Amino acid sequence: MEEIHDLLPEMERYTCVVDLFEHAGSLTDAIKFVNEIPAEPTEMVWQTLLNDCCVHGNGGLGGTTAQKILSVRTEYS
Secondary structure, eight states: OHHHHOOOOOHHHHHHHHHHHHHTTOHHHHHHHHHHOSSOOOHHHHHHHHHHHHHHTOHHHHHHHHHHHHHHHHHHO
16 A cells, blocks of 8 residues: 555555445455454444445354454443
């Protein structure tokens, strides 16, 4: 991202990529991408992934993602 497009890898940009994977119908690639983010994903990233799980009817991954959201909220509370 930085080398090719001269864009700093901010969490908002990671969130957009996750959403793009969902629009392409690739939830598997979205979760793989989230797991490879070099920093701890923010609640916004997890919320986007949870929405993607709802769109694709993946309750198992949705439950795991919801737990991640709760853990992130607990860390910052």
